Amino acid sequence: MGGGGTAAVGAALAKVVMRARRGEWRRHLSTVGEPEFQKMAVGAGLKTSLRSKVKVSAGRFDATGNGTRIIDGKKKHGRRNSVKKKSKWYGSDEAESDSEPYQRNRKDESVESSLEIDGTKSTNRYKGRKSGETSADKLRLKGKKIDGTVSTNRHKGYAEDEVLGKDGKSKEKSNQIAEKKQIRLQTRVLNKTGKKTRINRKASGDGSAESGAPPQKRKRVIKIDPYDISNKRLDDTIPNNGRYFQSSIENVVEKKTEMSKNAQFRAIQPSPSILSFVEDNLLGRRRLNELQNAGYNIKLSAPLDNILFSTSKERERIEESVFRNKLEFFAAAKISSSFPPPMIPEIAFSGRSNVGKSSLLNALTRQWGVVRTSDKPGLTQTINFFKLASKLCLVDLPGYGFAYAKDEVKEAWEELVKEYVSTRVGLQRVCLLIDTKWGMKPRDHELIDLMEKSQTPYQIVLTKTDIVFPIDVARRAMQIQEDLKKNKSVVNPVMMVSSKSGAGIRSLRTVLANLARFIKP
Ligand SMILES: Nc1nc2c(ncn2[C@@H]2O[C@H](COP(=O)(O)OP(=O)(O)OP(=O)(O)O)[C@@H](O)[C@H]2O)c(=O)[nH]1
Numbered sequence: 476m477g478g479g480g481t482a483a484v485g486a487a488l489a490k491v492v493m494r495a496r497r498g499e500w501r502r503h504l505s506t507v508g509e510p511e512f513q514k515m516a517v518g519a520g521l522k523t524s525l526r527s528k529v530k531v532s533a534g535r536f537d538a539t540g541n542g543t544r545i546i547d548g549k550k551k552h553g554r555r556n557s558v559k560k561k562s563k564w565y566g567s568d569e570a571e572s573d574s575e576p577y578q579r580n581r582k583d584e585s586v587e588s589s590l591e592i593d594g595t596k597s598t599n600r601y602k603g604r605k606s607g608e609t610s611a612d613k614l615r616l617k618g619k620k621i622d623g624t625v626s627t628n629r630h631k632g633y634a635e636d637e638v639l640g641k642d643g644k645s646k647e648k649s650n651q652i653a654e655k656k657q658i659r660l661q662t663r664v665l666n667k668t669g670k671k672t673r674i675n676r677k678a679s680g681d682g683s684a685e686s687g688a689p690p691q692k693r694k695r696v697i698k699i700d701p702y703d704i705s706n707k708r709l710d711d712t713i714p715n716n717g718r719y720f721q722s723s724i725e726n727v728v729e730k731k732t733e734m735s736k737n738a739q740f741r742a743i744q745p746s747p748s749i750l751s752f753v754e755d756n757l758l759g760r761r762r763l764n765e766l767q768n769a770g771y772n773i774k775l776s777a778p779l780d781n782i783l784f785s786t787s788k789e790r791e792r793i794e795e796s797v798f799r800n801k802l803e804f805f806a807a808a809k810i811s812s813s814f815p816p817p818m819i820p821e822i823a824f825s826g827r828s829n830v831g832k833s834s835l836l837n838a839l840t841r842q843w844g845v846v847r848t849s850d851k852p853g854l855t856q857t858i859n860f861f862k863l864a865s866k867l868c869l870v871d872l873p874g875y876g877f878a879y880a881k882d883e884v885k886e887a888w889e890e891l892v893k894e895y896v897s898t899r900v901g902l903q904r905v906c907l908l909i910d911t912k913w914g915m916k917p918r919d920h921e922l923i924d925l926m927e928k929s930q931t932p933y934q935i936v937l938t939k940t941d942i943v944f945p946i947d948v949a950r951r952a953m954q955i956q957e958d959l960k961k962n963k964s965v966v967n968p969v970m971m972v973s974s975k976s977g978a979g980i981r982s983l984r985t986v987l988a989n990l991a992r993f994i995k996p
Pocket residue numbers: 827828829830831832833834835847848849850851852853854855856872873874875938939940941942972973974975976
């Protein structure tokens with residue numbers, strides 16, 4: 476082998492050693508024979524320790540130099556099967572299965588590789604071995620029967636720590652092993668009360684037993700954040716002095732009152748007349764396929780207000796009514812001085828912002844789009860006057876309560892509405908619209924009080940009935956009727972409508988048209 480060849484071999488060997496350290500040595504060396512290794516090692520001027528390692532590594536294989544091993548005069552291919560018969564540790568089935576956890580342990584504690592030379596088991600450990608703990612100890616603790624000599628090979632050179640005889644010469648030792656085994660297996664003892672408790676090995680100082688014991692499961696520690704009010708379960712140990720704790724109690728109390736309000740509402744028993752009105756007018760949340768099967772054209776706006784299946788008498792009434800006329804916008808007022816002169820009777824629509832006032836005007840006249848609507852509260856900001864021929868004037872009022880507008884502007888609307896409903900001449904009725912889902916709010920009561928004082932006739936109209944159950948529509952109507960039963964200017968009954976489905980619109984139209992009939996031109 477020339478100089479260049481020697482350098483190449485040296486580099487190759489260095490690679491081999493590196494791989495050996497990574498545990499890949501077996502695979503690599505399977506293609507190289509022992510004598511060749513010796514030569515290569517000497518030629519490369521390898522250190523004695525590394526040479527010995529190479530020797531050991533190569534010694535595992537019967538040198539054929541071509542990657543095929545010859546054992547008991549037979550050619551063997553592959554790695555493990557070839558040493559199966561010789562090996563008690565690496566090659567045996569039992570050891571094979573046990574080598575897995577061993578390999579795993581290696582990651583934690585040290586880098587280790589097991590070698591075997593002519594039936595001799597040796598363990599290389601490069602670092603991290605506990606003092607006094609040998610591979611033999613380890614094997615014994617694993618409870619394996621070891622035939623043959625087991626020696627320990629430290630990083631540099633060999634150091635035989637312990638030898639066990641094949642024929643069980645060291646009986647004392649084996650007794651000790653048995654004792655250790657017993658101690659290790661006994662993980663629980665009975666306490667005074669007769670209950671089983673786990674032995675605390677750390678406390679007892681039995682280091683050897685501890686090292687052999689399986690890794691104990693970590694106890695799950697649940698930390699409770701005393702300031703986390705989202706936690707529904709309140710721990711008793713949380714001190715009752717934090718403001719968050721106090722606020723969470725307040726929340727609970729608030730919820731209780733809220734629940735009791737709901738419970739009160741659920742306890743309402745609607746009168747039979749209200750219930751039949753709800754059913755006759757198909758009020759409340761309905762399934763569209765139900766309506767379709769009943770013959771309604773659900774593609775139309777307010778399908779329940781189409782008159783295909785109404786009797787000729789009903790149709791006549793609707794067709795003859797004032798609502799057949801074209802709806803025309805004719806005035807808008809921001810201040811009372813801008814109100815048009817009261818020429819024809821007026822019906823005003825008031826209520827909180829977004830309750831559905833403008834939508835109801837469209838639904839009543841079936842003239843969609845004449846009055847502007849929006850899902851954003853506060854669209855109508857002036858008092859808008861619409862006329863139906865010269866028979867009736869419909870007035871769309873700005874809403875009160877929450878709206879996307881400045882406070883002072885909203886206050887101005889409210890004042891204007893109050894002035895209109897309490898002073899307007901020719902005002903025949905105020906339809907006070909209430910959202911069926913939410914019921915009456917304090918501002919609604921304020922306006923009612925004002926109309927009571929000014930003796931302005933008003934009628935409650937429940938809107939958006941299509942989003943609650945029929946029974947809840949009836950309950951809301953009953954609740955409001957009961958609330959206002961002592962009021963004098965209120966006009967009964969409570970009307971219930973849905974501008975979307977058209978439910979109850981015909982009934983409201985009839986009520987209002989009857990009102991218009993008595994108006995003198
Ligand atoms: N589901 C359902 N939605 C409705 C009904 N009536 C109106 N709406 C919706 O409610 C929203 C408000 O309707 P508007 O008619 O603009 O309400 P408004 O009372 O005039 O509101 P302001 O002009 O802001 O005071 C719109 O998105 C409508 O589509 C109804 O009967 N059922």
